[in-house]
Amino acid sequence: MKKILFVLTMLAALLTSSVALAATSLVDNADLLSPRQEREVLQALQQVEQNYGVRVAVVTMPTIGSSSTAAFADKLVDEVYNDGAKGNMVLLQVVDQRKWYISTDSKLKNITGSNDAVNYMSKAFVPYLSNGDYPNAYRVYASKANDLLAYYAQNGKPIKKEKPFPNEPALVFALFGAFIITKSVRRNLINSMSNVNAAVAADAYLDESSFELKDSSDTYMYSHVTVVPRPRGNGNHGGGGSGGHGGGGGGY
Numbered sequence: 001m002k003k004i005l006f007v008l009t010m011l012a013a014l015l016t017s018s019v020a021l022a023a024t025s026l027v028d029n030a031d032l033l034s035p036r037q038e039r040e041v042l043q044a045l046q047q048v049e050q051n052y053g054v055r056v057a058v059v060t061m062p063t064i065g066s067s068s069t070a071a072f073a074d075k076l077v078d079e080v081y082n083d084g085a086k087g088n089m090v091l092l093q094v095v096d097q098r099k100w101y102i103s104t105d106s107k108l109k110n111i112t113g114s115n116d117a118v119n120y121m122s123k124a125f126v127p128y129l130s131n132g133d134y135p136n137a138y139r140v141y142a143s144k145a146n147d148l149l150a151y152y153a154q155n156g157k158p159i160k161k162e163k164p165f166p167n168e169p170a171l172v173f174a175l176f177g178a179f180i181i182t183k184s185v186r187r188n189l190i191n192s193m194s195n196v197n198a199a200v201a202a203d204a205y206l207d208e209s210s211f212e213l214k215d216s217s218d219t220y221m222y223s224h225v226t227v228v229p230r231p232r233g234n235g236n237h238g239g240g241g242s243g244g245h246g247g248g249g250g251g252y
Contacts, residue, residue, distance in 0.1 A: 030060035030095045037135040044142040052149045055084030063096045073103035074245045101249030113246020129252035
C-alpha cells in the first residue's frame with residue numbers, strides 16, 4: 001500500500017511541476033489562461049498540426065531560473081515536442097524575464113525557424129504579449145505558423161524578407177525625374193533675376209583698381225590619424241538556434 005501511494009505521489013508531482021510529460025501542445029505553467037481560453041488556443045494549435053503534420057506548441061513558464069530561453073526551448077523540442085511527422089516547433093514564454101523564444105527542429109529550421117520567418121511571426125504576436133492579451137498572442141502565433149507552412153507547401157520554398165522598395169526601378173526613375181525638374185526650375189529662377197548674371201571665372205567679380213596684393217604665405221596643418229577598427233556587436237535579435245535547431249526570440 002505504501003509503495004502504491006509513493007508511486008502515485010511521484011506521478012502527481014511530475015504532472016504538476018514539469019512539462020516533460022506534456023501530452024498536449026499547450027502547457028500553461030504560468031497560469032495565464034482561463035480554462036475556456038486554453039481550449040480555444042489548443043484548438044487553434046491542433047488545427048495547424050492536422051493541416052501540415054507538424055507539432056506547433058506553446059509553453060508558458062513563470063521562471064526558468066538561470067537557464068537561457070534558447071536552451072530551454074531547444075530542450076523542449078528535443079525531449080517533449082518531437083513527435084511531429086514533418087517537424088516540431090514551440091513558442092516558449094518566460095514571465096519573470098518577459099521574454100519569448102521560438103525553437104524548431106531541423107525539419108522546420110528553414111521554413112519557420114529562419115530569421116525571416118521568426119520576424120514575420122513575432123511582429124504579429126509580440127504586441128499582444130506586450131499588452132497582456134495572451135490568448136490572442138498564441139492564436140496569432142498559430143495563424144502565422146500556418147501561413148508559413150502554407151506558403152512552403154504551395155511554393156516549395158520558405159518565405160523571404162520583402163524588399164523595402166518592391167518596385168525599385170520605378171522609384172529610381174521617379175527620383176531621377178524629380179532631380180532633373182528641380183535643376184531646371186532652379187536654373188530658370190536664377191536666370192530670371194535681373195541682378196544676377198552668370199560669370200565664366202571667379203576673377204570676373206574682382207575690381208582690380210580696389211585690390212592690391214602685397215604679401216602672401218601658405219600655412220600647412222599636419223595631423224596624425226590612428227585608425228582603430230570598431231568591434232562587431234553580437235546582439236541576439238533573430239533566428240538561428242544552436243546545432244540543428246532554428247528559431248529566435250526577444251523581449252516583450
